[in-house]
Amino acid sequence: MVQHRTxxxxxxxxxxxxPGISDLAADSLYRKIxxxxxxxxxxxxxxxxxxxxxxxxxxxxxxxxxxxxxxxEILTECRRFHVLTKGYFDIGSGWYKKASAGTTGISVTGLRxxxxxxxxxxxxxxxxxxxxxxxxxxxxYLLREVDKLLTxxxxxxxxVSFGGSSILTRGHHPHGDHWPLDSRSPFDLxxxxxxxxxxASFSRGIPExxxxxxxxxxxxxxxxxxxxxxxxxxxxxxxxxxVVSTALILASPDEAAALTKGFRLKRAFITGRDKNNQPxxxxxxxx
Amino acid sequence: MNHxxxxxxxxxxxxxxxxxxxxxxxxxxxxIWGREEKNPAGAGDRVRLAIIGMGSRGTELLNNLVPIAKxxxxxxxxxxxxxxxxxxxxxxxxxxxxIHPVPYSDYRHLIEKEKHDGVIIAVPLAEHAxxxxxxxxxGIHVFCEKSMARTLDDVKLMYDTYCDTGRILQIGHQRxxxxxxxxxxxxxRNGEIGQIGQMRGYWxxxxxxRRLLPNNDQRLEKQINWRLYKxxxxxxxxxxMSHQLHVANWALNMxxxxxxxxxxxxxxxxxxxxxxxxxxxxxxxxxxxxxxxxMISNVKYGLExxxxxxxxxxxxxxxxxxxxxxxxxxxxxxxxxxxxxxxxDKITVAGSSWVPELxxxxxxxxxxxxxxxxDIRLELEGFAxxxxxxxxxxxxxxxxxxxxxxxxLGEQAIDxxxxxxxxxxxxxx
Numbered sequence: 151m152v153q154h155r156t157x158x159x160x161x162x163x164x165x166x167x168x169p170g171i172s173d174l175a176a177d178s179l180y181r182k183i184x185x186x187x188x189x190x191x192x193x194x195x196x197x198x199x200x201x202x203x204x205x206x207x208x209x210x211x212x213x214x215x216x217x218x219x220x221x222x223e224i225l226t227e228c229r230r231f232h233v234l235t236k237g238y239f240d241i242g243s244g245w246y247k248k249a250s251a252g253t254t255g256i257s258v259t260g261l262r263x264x265x266x267x268x269x270x271x272x273x274x275x276x277x278x279x280x281x282x283x284x285x286x287x288x289x290x291y292l293l294r295e296v297d298k299l300l301t302x303x304x305x306x307x308x309x310v311s312f313g314g315s316s317i318l319t320r321g322h323h324p325h326g327d328h329w330p331l332d333s334r335s336p337f338d339l340x341x342x343x344x345x346x347x348x349x350a351s352f353s354r355g356i357p358e359x360x361x362x363x364x365x366x367x368x369x370x371x372x373x374x375x376x377x378x379x380x381x382x383x384x385x386x387x388x389x390x391x392x393v394v395s396t397a398l399i400l401a402s403p404d405e406a407a408a409l410t411k412g413f414r415l416k417r418a419f420i421t422g423r424d425k426n427n428q429p430x431x432x433x434x435x436x437x
Numbered sequence: 438m439n440h441x442x443x444x445x446x447x448x449x450x451x452x453x454x455x456x457x458x459x460x461x462x463x464x465x466x467x468x469i470w471g472r473e474e475k476n477p478a479g480a481g482d483r484v485r486l487a488i489i490g491m492g493s494r495g496t497e498l499l500n501n502l503v504p505i506a507k508x509x510x511x512x513x514x515x516x517x518x519x520x521x522x523x524x525x526x527x528x529x530x531x532x533x534x535x536i537h538p539v540p541y542s543d544y545r546h547l548i549e550k551e552k553h554d555g556v557i558i559a560v561p562l563a564e565h566a567x568x569x570x571x572x573x574x575x576g577i578h579v580f581c582e583k584s585m586a587r588t589l590d591d592v593k594l595m596y597d598t599y600c601d602t603g604r605i606l607q608i609g610h611q612r613x614x615x616x617x618x619x620x621x622x623x624x625x626r627n628g629e630i631g632q633i634g635q636m637r638g639y640w641x642x643x644x645x646x647r648r649l650l651p652n653n654d655q656r657l658e659k660q661i662n663w664r665l666y667k668x669x670x671x672x673x674x675x676x677x678m679s680h681q682l683h684v685a686n687w688a689l690n691m692x693x694x695x696x697x698x699x700x701x702x703x704x705x706x707x708x709x710x711x712x713x714x715x716x717x718x719x720x721x722x723x724x725x726x727x728x729x730x731x732m733i734s735n736v737k738y739g740l741e742x743x744x745x746x747x748x749x750x751x752x753x754x755x756x757x758x759x760x761x762x763x764x765x766x767x768x769x770x771x772x773x774x775x776x777x778x779x780x781x782d783k784i785t786v787a788g789s790s791w792v793p794e795l796x797x798x799x800x801x802x803x804x805x806x807x808x809x810x811x812d813i814r815l816e817l818e819g820f821a822x823x824x825x826x827x828x829x830x831x832x833x834x835x836x837x838x839x840x841x842x843x844x845x846l847g848e849q850a851i852d853x854x855x856x857x858x859x860x861x862x863x864x865x866x
Contacts, residue, residue: 167776
């Protein structure tokens with residue numbers, strides 16, 4: 151008996167595989183996860199006019215706006231990640247993403263233009279060229295909440311895929327002692343991540359020449375990266391996995407090596423493309 | 438036999454042979470394709486069909502019948518129209534197609550002067566009943582375009598005559614033969630969309646719905662533009678909504694118990710007397726509603742019938758089925774299959790093929806992948822087959838009967854501003 155539930159959330163699909171639990175238990179868990187997903191989206195969406203993030207983006211330009219406790223926690227954590235990733239992880243580049251990709255001549259945007267008032271728990275944008283965008287980390291926060299719900303409901307084994315890019319595992323496959331996740335990294339001696347009570351995140355850069363919507367923006371250049379990179383990270387925290395896989399899309403091999411030391415990771419890789427569009431190894435790390 | 442005809446027959450034959458009993462009970466006309474005809478091509482089995490009414494719809498039916506007539510062993514024996522221009526154009530069309538039906542300007546002569554197995558009636562709505570009843574009383578099987586008639590009494594008269602004469606009365610709700618609708622109804626009957634909670638339908642156009650008058654002869658206005666005048670038509674209700682109300686009744690396998698509605702002339706204030714804007718709510722015994730609107734001054738939303746269950750929504754016109762929870766991606770499906778078959782293999786949901794951030798929103802799945810044939814031809818072939826068998830499934834008469842009745846009751850609801858139910862004298866089963 152395996153239960154499968156699917157939830158549309160954050161412009162993606164959350165697939166949940168629960169072996170060995172009843173239909174009723176799966177339904178109950180699904181409802182709780184759906185409520186949590188809705189609550190997070192209601193806070194983090196920069197497209198929903200009723201969401202707190204959307205309202206901040208509209209109102210916080212040159213004026214102080216108070217922030218809810220939960221969003222303040224997330225903002226604080228994101229600012230810490232910003233520092234830990236040498237600025238590559240930046241939730242403040244939303245303005246660029248909403249402008250047409252490839253626009254030139256704009257000044258550097260990002261969290262460095264975010265003023266914070268710790269005492270009164272409020273923020274202000276120092277420039278109109280900043281907007282909050284939690285697209286690179288929202289899935290990690292939802293998976294963190296899913297993890298709590300799994301514990302509360304006594305789920306021992308499960309596999310959760312958020313759009314194929316963010317993976318949560320608990321326990322093991324019913325017919326093995328782990329969940330064998332194939333990363334399909336061509337340069338990994340063992341491309342199968344042996345997942346067991348941990349998380350994986352995969353990110354992909356979009357070259358500007360593809361004329362696609364900006365996805366991961368380099369906060370130092372305001373350009374999307376142009377080498378079709380793919381990064382993968384296995385970690386013991388879903389939020390950490392999201393942050394590092396995003397930053398690795400932008401980091402040089404040396405920067406990647408330094409960056410991975412700041413986090414507790416099990417494995418990380420970066421794959422790029424050469425001039426002949428063949429995959430090339432950029433970086434590989436295993437603890 | 439041409440490919441299109443073959444694929445059409447294979448499709449319905451397959452449905453007839455493999456469809457569940459529940460599905461076939463609500464679409465019993467399919468069963469005729471599951472039975473082999475003894476000698477369908479024999480001269481003695483040739484079906485002689487006449488067409489009465491050679492306006493735009495009659496001409497379309499002719500154009501669809503001509504290419505398949507030989508394959509389905511049908512002879513187009515006569516054509517009829519009391520408007521000389523329509524008759525002469527249709528005759529020229531027949532001549533170019535190499536067929537030579539006898540022309541008539543009066544349907545009564547067509548009935549009296551020679552033997553036809555069946556007639557196809559495509560005249561203005563208000564004339565349906567008189568001609569259909571006369572034909573059935575003359576022993577001729579009838580295919581009549583929808584809606585059945587202009588008044589409740591005339592609809593009842595057509596049904597009573599069908600019962601009294603034992604002739605076939607087939608009404609032209611062609612969606613009954615459309616592969617998308619058939620597969621969609623099969624999904625509904627098999628429980629794939631779950632419990633139906635609500636149905637919605639709409640048909641929006643942006644034109645004045647007028648036909649040009651020959652030589653701008655105003656005396657022909659009501660003959661040509663009969664759809665615009667209340668004494669001849671219920672306008673959007675009989676000409677458009679009746680198709681979609683039929684689909685709703687078919688999907689729910691029920692008939693309504695009440696209707697309320699509103700309508701007005703909002704945009705085309707050009708002397709017409711039918712509404713150019715209507716909105717109705719049909720209620721069924723189990724509490725489900727069919728919410729409908731139609732207008733002809735904006736085409737943005739086009740036409741659609743939406744059947745909403747707790748597991749999925751079907752949109753027939755765009756051939757889509759939207760699961761409430763989207764189906765798993767292939768890697769997830771593979772994992773589920775592995776677990777269920779005691780297989781421990783790597784999970785390939787992630788990695789270098791991943792592009793979810795740019796993936797489009799869930800757009801549903803097609804109800805049917807390949808539906809490249811014309812329902813109208815299947816509908817006409819069905820008529821010939823029913824004539825050969827000498828009978829038609831009762832449901833094929835009852836469903837259009839109640840659809841026509843409730844279409845006209847919808848008009849009563851709009852005109853009175855009241856919630857309307859069906860008078861007992863019109864209930865027939």
